[in-house]
Amino acid sequence: MNxxxxxxxxxxxxxxxxxxxxxxxxxxxLEIDGEAMITEAPAPKDPPGHxxxxxxxxxxxxxxxxxxxxxxxxxxxxxxxxERGEEVWNTVEGEAGKSCASCHGDAAKTMKGVGAxxxxxxAKAGKPFDIELQIxxxxxxxxxxxxxxxxxxxxxxxxxxxKHQSLGIPVKIDLSAxxxxxxxxxxxxxxxxxxxxxxxxCASCHEKNxxxxxxxxxxxxxxxxxxPTYRLKQSNLxxxxxxxxxxxxxxxxxxxxxxxxxxxxxxxxVAWRGEGLSVETPAVRQ
Amino acid sequence: xxxxxxxxxxPKKASAxxxxxxKTLISHDxxxxxxxxxxxxxxxxxxxxxxxxxxxxxxxxxxDLDPAVAANPYFEFNAKVPESGTFKFTWVDDDGSIYTDxxxxxxx
Amino acid sequence: MMTxxxxxxxxxxxxxxxxxxxxxxxxxATVEATEAAIGAFTGxxxxxxxxxxxxxxxxxxxxxxxxxxxxxxxxxTEGDYVASVTILADGxxxxxxxxxxxxxxxxxxxxxxxxxxxxxxxxxxxxxxxDGSTFSDRKxxxxxxxxxxx
Numbered sequence: 252m253n254x255x256x257x258x259x260x261x262x263x264x265x266x267x268x269x270x271x272x273x274x275x276x277x278x279x280x281l282e283i284d285g286e287a288m289i290t291e292a293p294a295p296k297d298p299p300g301h302x303x304x305x306x307x308x309x310x311x312x313x314x315x316x317x318x319x320x321x322x323x324x325x326x327x328x329x330x331x332x333x334e335r336g337e338e339v340w341n342t343v344e345g346e347a348g349k350s351c352a353s354c355h356g357d358a359a360k361t362m363k364g365v366g367a368x369x370x371x372x373x374a375k376a377g378k379p380f381d382i383e384l385q386i387x388x389x390x391x392x393x394x395x396x397x398x399x400x401x402x403x404x405x406x407x408x409x410x411x412x413x414k415h416q417s418l419g420i421p422v423k424i425d426l427s428a429x430x431x432x433x434x435x436x437x438x439x440x441x442x443x444x445x446x447x448x449x450x451x452x453c454a455s456c457h458e459k460n461x462x463x464x465x466x467x468x469x470x471x472x473x474x475x476x477x478x479p480t481y482r483l484k485q486s487n488l489x490x491x492x493x494x495x496x497x498x499x500x501x502x503x504x505x506x507x508x509x510x511x512x513x514x515x516x517x518x519x520x521v522a523w524r525g526e527g528l529s530v531e532t533p534a535v536r537q
Numbered sequence: 538x539x540x541x542x543x544x545x546x547x548p549k550k551a552s553a554x555x556x557x558x559x560k561t562l563i564s565h566d567x568x569x570x571x572x573x574x575x576x577x578x579x580x581x582x583x584x585x586x587x588x589x590x591x592x593x594x595x596x597x598x599x600x601d602l603d604p605a606v607a608a609n610p611y612f613e614f615n616a617k618v619p620e621s622g623t624f625k626f627t628w629v630d631d632d633g634s635i636y637t638d639x640x641x642x643x644x645x
Numbered sequence: 646m647m648t649x650x651x652x653x654x655x656x657x658x659x660x661x662x663x664x665x666x667x668x669x670x671x672x673x674a675t676v677e678a679t680e681a682a683i684g685a686f687t688g689x690x691x692x693x694x695x696x697x698x699x700x701x702x703x704x705x706x707x708x709x710x711x712x713x714x715x716x717x718x719x720x721x722t723e724g725d726y727v728a729s730v731t732i733l734a735d736g737x738x739x740x741x742x743x744x745x746x747x748x749x750x751x752x753x754x755x756x757x758x759x760x761x762x763x764x765x766x767x768x769x770x771x772x773x774x775x776d777g778s779t780f781s782d783r784k785x786x787x788x789x790x791x792x793x794x795x
Contacts, residue, residue: 313706314702314704314705314706315702316702316705316706316711316712317706317707320712466789467706467789483706483707483709483710484707484709486709486710537706537707
């Protein structure tokens with residue numbers, strides 16, 4: 252890196268991040284192939300203390316072309332991954348000689364609504380599971396296959412396929428099961444914890460500055476209802492934990508480890524913050 | 538990169554002489570030859586360089602692609618349907634691979 | 646609405662980021678290289694304005710995927726049709742983006758694709774008719790980029 256580029260980077264990343272520009276999210280309804288999605292919902296009341304009156308989908312904060320890409324399932328390149336996920340669902344792997352379909356049959360029926368209710372308490376493991384961990388549990392215990400590594404292509408595509416079966420269904424997680432509330436609390440504490448050279452918490456961007464621009468990015472409430480999400484930046488489907496890690500990296504802090512309890516607690520808390528919004532998987536974002 | 542998968546959207550029916558809209562998408566990284574990998578070396582170019590659409594063997598639409606076409610190339614274009622028949626779609630990869638798809642349309 | 650300051654910051658960020666990580670230090674296509682590519686496509690003619698419309702966003706949310714549409718006014722008959730349309734970008738490492746070829750079976754000379762734009766620049770579309778005449782349209786697309794990673 253030459254000196255000038257370095258100087259430019261330092262300047263850009265350290266200079267006032269939030270510009271004066273502010274814009275209301277668009278007042279539009281998202282219909283995916285004519286099917287209406289819930290992109291605004293009253294904030295969940297239990298437990299009390301939600302920072303917003305109305306929770307809003309990140310879709311409302313994107314530019315028209317990005318929004319249009321999500322509204323047509325054919326034009327949404329994330330659907331290519333969902334189709335790949337379906338192939339993975341039907342592929343026999345592991346010593347038990349089984350595929351996901353061997354036990355769960357037609358995902359359109361058996362997985363409908365499942366993705367909208369995760370993370371979910373798993374009594375055996377004594378912790379919440381997201382879809383990724385549940386897939387790995389089924390792979391190791393039921394299929395006698397190897398667990399996927401964090402963000403393996405098959406893992407992301409299969410997760411998207413499962414979540415896509417809940418398209419349109421509002422997110423609602425069960426915080427009364429097991430020890431979910433203490434994970435929610437840990438997640439909340441992490442959400443408000445300032446870290447990194449920039450000394451930002453998640454809330455600094457997605458609560459205090461939601462609606463403002465972080466340079467060119469119109470900051471949303473940072474909801475998780477569209478994940479895995481097709482990002483134009485990567486030109487690929489991106490997992491929720493990958494997004495979390497990217498957001499932490501943006502504050503120049505060390506991102507939490509893959510599959511860590513820290514990320515899982517954040518996932519529980521962030522899912523709750525966006526309760527009531529339709530599952531949009533695979534959403535399209537910049 | 539996983540094997541590229543094409544997706545095509547063509548109406549099933551049309552009236553004779555009708556102009557229809559066709560949409561196509563194929564999963565492909567469109568590696569531009571301009572990016573550096575983690576090891577600091579330039580990742581060699583590998584793109585889809587040609588796309589063609591034929592109807593009953595006749596040329597309808599073609600595109601020559603350069604590395605500035607976005608990953609997962611998307612095309613939307615029109616076709617005039619004179620009779621019942623088959624649309625054939627072909628994508629040509631830099632490595633010589635050819636991916637195809639076919640869709641029938643009935644003229645009533 | 647986007648402020649001018651935000652635009653400038655966005656452009657500068659992209660340039661800085663591109664130099665670091667995204668691109669292997671390319672020489673940017675110049676306006677001259679683009680003019681040369683236009684000449685190669687038209688056979689040295691200067692395209693006239695009119696008949697072709699290029700639609701592109703004023704602001705692209707991410708330069709990795711920018712939708713562009715071209716439409717050319719033509720009867721699309723055997724005797725009078727649009728033979729091809731080329732798209733060029735004058736701020737990319739190379740100006741060439743894509744070239745569409747039409748036939749009377751295309752029905753209308755219109756096509757949409759998604760392209761990569763490395764920074765704010767002009768996108769140019771040139772149509773070549775079956776009689777050899779050429780027409781062009783151009784649009785400036787502002788390319789922004791967000792946080793330092795994310």
